[in-house]
Amino acid sequence: MRIAVLAFDTRGGVQPYVALSLGLQQAGHEVTMITTADFGDLVTGHGVTFAATTGDTEATVRAMGGAAELSARERGRFMREQMQATAGRTAAEVLAGARGSDVVMAGIGGSLTGRPVAEKLGIPFLEAHLQPLGPPTAAFPGPLLPQVPAWLGGAGRKASHRITALALRSMLSAGSRQIRAELGLPVRPAPLSGTLPAVYGFSPQVVPQPPEWGPQRKITGYWSLPAAPGWTPPDALVDFLAAGPPPVCIGFGSMSSRDPERLSDLILQSVRRARVRAVLLSGWGGLADQGGDDVFVTSEVPHDWLFPQMAAVVHHGGAGTTGAALTAGVPSVVVPFAVDQPFWASRVVALDVGPRPIPRKRLTSENLGAALRTATTDDAMARRAADLGTRIRAENGVATAVRHLESFPLSGV
Numbered sequence: 001m002r003i004a005v006l007a008f009d010t011r012g013g014v015q016p017y018v019a020l021s022l023g024l025q026q027a028g029h030e031v032t033m034i035t036t037a038d039f040g041d042l043v044t045g046h047g048v049t050f051a052a053t054t055g056d057t058e059a060t061v062r063a064m065g066g067a068a069e070l071s072a073r074e075r076g077r078f079m080r081e082q083m084q085a086t087a088g089r090t091a092a093e094v095l096a097g098a099r100g101s102d103v104v105m106a107g108i109g110g111s112l113t114g115r116p117v118a119e120k121l122g123i124p125f126l127e128a129h130l131q132p133l134g135p136p137t138a139a140f141p142g143p144l145l146p147q148v149p150a151w152l153g154g155a156g157r158k159a160s161h162r163i164t165a166l167a168l169r170s171m172l173s174a175g176s177r178q179i180r181a182e183l184g185l186p187v188r189p190a191p192l193s194g195t196l197p198a199v200y201g202f203s204p205q206v207v208p209q210p211p212e213w214g215p216q217r218k219i220t221g222y223w224s225l226p227a228a229p230g231w232t233p234p235d236a237l238v239d240f241l242a243a244g245p246p247p248v249c250i251g252f253g254s255m256s257s258r259d260p261e262r263l264s265d266l267i268l269q270s271v272r273r274a275r276v277r278a279v280l281l282s283g284w285g286g287l288a289d290q291g292g293d294d295v296f297v298t299s300e301v302p303h304d305w306l307f308p309q310m311a312a313v314v315h316h317g318g319a320g321t322t323g324a325a326l327t328a329g330v331p332s333v334v335v336p337f338a339v340d341q342p343f344w345a346s347r348v349v350a351l352d353v354g355p356r357p358i359p360r361k362r363l364t365s366e367n368l369g370a371a372l373r374t375a376t377t378d379d380a381m382a383r384r385a386a387d388l389g390t391r392i393r394a395e396n397g398v399a400t401a402v403r404h405l406e407s408f409p410l411s412g413v
Helices: 012-025 039-044 057-063 072-098 107-122 150-182 235-242 258-275 301-311 318-328 341-350 364-375 379-393 398-404
Strands: 002-006 030-036 049-053 103-106 125-129 198-200 215-219 248-251 280-281 294-297 312-315 330-332
Touching: 002 012, 002 072, 002 107, 012 030, 012 039, 012 318, 012 398, 030 039, 030 072, 039 049, 039 057, 049 072, 049 248, 072 107, 072 150, 072 341, 103 107, 103 341, 107 125, 107 364, 198 398, 215 398, 235 280, 248 258, 258 280, 301 318, 312 318, 312 364, 318 330, 318 341, 318 379, 330 341, 364 379
Parallel strands: 002 030, 002 103, 030 049, 103 125, 125 198, 198 215, 248 280, 248 312, 280 294, 312 330
Antiparallel strands: none
């Protein structure tokens, strides 16, 4: 089968689709991964065929002027403006990259363009999500509205899924209309077939399989991507890890800040309050290079190599980073910024594998230092995290996803 896999997101939202694409390719399928040009090395470095679209995701995030501090309204307005500016060009590039495919596959980040392109080509569109987006369920709240009062019960949790769906439609509707017009399609999209398979790249240990989703929708386990062939860790980092007790890892991925020096100072104060060593991942957040004997600063390191060697991980609650920390079996301190990050923070708390999350706007050196002390000294929490990691590592999310997709006949759909 010839499969076009789309992913338009930050690195944490693209990398799992590289893993899925690689698994499909190893199972004998012809896979083309379509994403922005800046991820070309990530895709081709794992031997996956790459079709680039114009754009640089990191530059776009930085152009937002501090993703960490934007309100939901400001973030939504910026994204709508970006979609309107690039929709026509992206639609043409995705259409060219997907020609000759038998199916198009994407999550929420790629569905805006992938679904109408599949419709234009007359081929199935398959959902492949990193968030629990699907029919309303009482098993857990919607990923954009995780704080549902307990007294509302299952009805409230189902309502939160409907509100999540409405919010996503509102955010994507203008871009969808523009793309469909560019492709010469009717304004209203054709309904998705309820008989098509859908896969979800997170663990059922973290989010349970809802009974309302039926056999078509499968929570498979995380789609974990190993380090690229030939990658070796920097000698200085290896030496730092060997020079003392396991440190904590602190990094906020793509969550850029308007004042990275101030955020870096806050982090360093927290580390010293908690009396721990730290590896600071500067990432797209642009955290300042202010290391020392107790702090090692680097831009990025493969999470599957680094996290198992940590005492705890401080992160923003992105789907991919949360999965990597839980898989590693170490406690998480989540500092959620926006979108689905509060949902993943709530799952960490529900599983009791990390202290209560600290919303970015309430982050101080005092409360982060206290959370670090809890995460690194609570032996019962460490045992729960280790046990969860063992169970997650026993799964093979990519292989399960491939088997699930192959179990549904797609010809003639």
